[in-house]
Amino acid sequence: MSIIRKRLTPEESRLAALDAARALLIEDGPQAVTLKAVAARIGRTHANLLHHFGSAAGLQKALIEMMANAITAKIAAAALKARDSDQDPREVVDLTFDAFDKEGAAQLASWMILSGNQDALNPILEAIHRLVNELSVELDEGARTGRPIHEETLQLVLMALGDALLGAPMARALGLPREKARDLACSALLAERREPV
Structure with missing residues (x-):
């Protein structure tokens, strides 16, 4: 019996590969995101993925870019909702922490950097930069109280990144x-919103 594979457009093939790479990242960690593993997962050839991404590093960079764009879109919506209704920013915090931890962004970025791929963070940094610029305009930065959104973002992202990498063992060690x-x-x-600069 022969298996008939559905013919995918180049964009569909690329998206299928990125979805498979994301699933591998979450299931088995960044070291599992290889061209061979992704090709096997989607029933394509190694050569097909080379055509789309050029290399494993290219696949990983495209994955991080896709994840960063999707995650920052969710965070932007939550941040605007929290500011508009003067709500607790917990949803923004949870989305940010989940992006780095449960979505695997911290592990993938750290692994790529430690593997010598120094530009690995560029897609994340660019997406965060776009998000902060968008929120600065949307939230009328001049009318805000507390620290500038750039400083809040720096603090939140660094806390989320650190928590994704060391949060569980540190919390256990400190009881x-x-x-x-x-x-x-x-x-x-919350404290920053209450205190004028």
């Missing part, structure tokens, strides 16, 4: 609940 870093990030954002 703190696993969610403590998220609580601290949320408290910091």
Whole structure:
């Protein structure tokens, strides 16, 4: 019996590869995101993926870019909702922490950098930069109280990145609940809103 594979457009093939790469990242970690593994997952050839991405590093960079754009879009919506309704910023904190931890962005970025791919963070940094610029305009940065959004973002992203990489063992070592870093990030954002610069 022969298997008939559906013919995909180049864009569909690329998106299928990125979806498979994301699933591998979440399931098995960044070292699992290889051209061979992704090709096997989607029933394509190694050569097909080379055509789309050029190399494993190209696949990983495209993956990080796709993830960064999707994640920052969710964070932007949550941030605008929180500001418009003067709500607790917990949704923004959770989305940011989840992006780095559960979505695997911290592990992938760290692994790529440690593997010598120094431009690995560019897609994440560019997406965050676009997000902050968008939020600065949308939230009328001049009318805000507290620290500038650029500083809030720096603090939140660094806390989320650190928590994704070391949060669980540090919380255990200090006898703190696993969610403590998220609580601290949320408290910091709330405190900054109450205090004028």
